[in-house]
Amino acid sequence: MASSSDFQxxxxxxxxxxxxxxxxxxxxxxxxxxxxSDMSNTEWGYKFTVTAGxxxxxxxxxxILKQMLAEERVVPHLPLARIxxxxxxxxxxxxxxxxxxxxxLLLRIVQCSTQRDCDLxxxxxxxxxxxxxxNNLCHDMAKPxxxxxxxxxxxxxxxxxxxxxxxxxxxxxxxxxxxxxxxxHRCTAQ
Numbered sequence: 001m002a003s004s005s006d007f008q009x010x011x012x013x014x015x016x017x018x019x020x021x022x023x024x025x026x027x028x029x030x031x032x033x034x035x036x037s038d039m040s041n042t043e044w045g046y047k048f049t050v051t052a053g054x055x056x057x058x059x060x061x062x063x064i065l066k067q068m069l070a071e072e073r074v075v076p077h078l079p080l081a082r083i084x085x086x087x088x089x090x091x092x093x094x095x096x097x098x099x100x101x102x103x104x105l106l107l108r109i110v111q112c113s114t115q116r117d118c119d120l121x122x123x124x125x126x127x128x129x130x131x132x133x134x135n136n137l138c139h140d141m142a143k144p145x146x147x148x149x150x151x152x153x154x155x156x157x158x159x160x161x162x163x164x165x166x167x168x169x170x171x172x173x174x175x176x177x178x179x180x181x182x183x184x185h186r187c188t189a190q
Contacts, residue, residue: 001026001033001048009093014046021048028095058094062101069108084109084118092125103153110161120161121177130154131183 003010003026014021031050065083068074087109091102103126109118133151165174 001031003028003030003032003093005032007032007034027090027093028098030095058098058101062098062105065105066108069105069112072112075112080109080113080117081119084113085122088122088126100149100153103150103157107153107157107160110157110164113164120165120174123158123161124178126154127158127178130158 001012001014001024002008010026012024012026033048035046065087068078084106087102087105091099091106094102106123110120130151133148133154137151162171162174165171
């Protein structure tokens with residue numbers, strides 16, 4: 001079982017008797033599973049129960065962190081580098097509204113950080129998602145240019161982040177870190 005169709009993210013594998021199975025949680029709103037039999041037994045298979053997990057836990061954490069980031073007197077006391085790293089991971093793993101909320105918090109952290117608090121190159125997976133969405137938008141000229149909420153949120157995040165790194169004088173390093181060598185070759189050729 002995993003949270004991605006390629007079974008690479010949040011993977012959990014089980015085999016044998018039910019006693020070997022443990023409860024676990026997956027982020028997001030989709031579960032992928034694969035059942036494979038080795039034909040060594042004539043039992044009917046396995047049964048598992050999926051339960052929508054702990055409603056409110058993500059929302060509670062989101063609200064608390066949003067409030068803390070909104071308080072100017074609290075922000076200097078927060079471990080922004082660690083929160084940033086954790087929040088980028090959350091934005092990459094989550095889907096739907098939870099991903100949008102995680103991106104909202106990333107945007108807030110970029111806006112309130114006063115120095116090089118955050119490793120902005122950690123945004124590379126989200127940058128790849130954004131550029132993929134941009135490429136699909138450019139190739140599909142038949143549809144009106146209405147951006148999806150995720151696309152808009154990522155556009156704002158990268159616009160603000162680019163302005164922040166320009167202020168810090170590290171724009172070139174940031175852009176090089178986010179892009180693949182292949183992409184840089186294509187841009188140079190153009």
